[in-house]
Amino acid sequence: AQSVSQHNHHVILSEAASLELGCNYSYGGTVNLFWYVQYPGQHLQLLLKYFSGDPLVKGIKGFEAEFIKSKFSFNLRKPSVQWSDTAEYFCAVTPTSGTYKYIFGTGTRLKVLA
Amino acid sequence: DTAVSQTPKYLVTQMGNDKSIKCEQNLGHDTMYWYKQDSKKFLKIMFSYNNKELIINETVPNRFSPKSPDKAHLNLHINSLELGDSAVYFCASSSRSAEAFFGQGTRLTVV
Secondary structure, eight states: OOEEEOSOSEEEEETTOOEEEOOEEEOSSOEEEEEEEEOTTSOEEEEEEEOSSOSEEEOGGGOEEEEEGGGTEEEEEESSOOGGGOEEEEEEEEESSSSOOOEEOOOEEEEEEO | OOSEEEEOSEEEEOTTOOEEEEEEEOSOOSEEEEEEEOTTOOEEEEEEEETTEEEEEOSOOTTEEEEEEETTEEEEEEOSOOGGGOEEEEEEEESTTSOOEEOOOEEEEEO
16 A cells, blocks of 8 residues: 655754654655645645656755655755744655555644744 | 635534535646545545546545536535534645645634
């Protein structure tokens, strides 16, 4: 069965600290990978995506993620977080063929202290 | 222009009522989805439609009935609402396996 695991459920950081959120997926075929952010009271917005090519992808607001195929991982990073990064972060995958179905991880709640 | 719009944004209703949530996308996508986000923020897919055809029905109670009059619209009708149906419902659309675009969400509260 397809699944996505996010290991950190709650993360609290001070401003300027570095961030890394883990994401592992389980799927027998090729997938596209995504990180979405949900600010309080808002809808999900795409941070970045990986389809193919360079496994290190850069997204908006200084976020980046690295796809490690051998580890089935797609970890999200940011060198220096800001108070405005306080939000819920979701990792998601969808197969590249067949039935398109975005499977989400359980989310990581990030709180950045000013 | 809002890419994926859903109405209403808030819906408060009594148990046993029937309600509908509407969703429209102007992105030209072939595939639309309904997701349910519970109080713990967990996002679970409910339905997926591709070109008006139901593709995914993830063991959702049959009180929930999606309807897609055309590929730009996917509405969700819920019969006999229960307390446990309280959640935020998100509509989304995508073009094949590219990124999904989400609506603003409908916060449903059943009292």
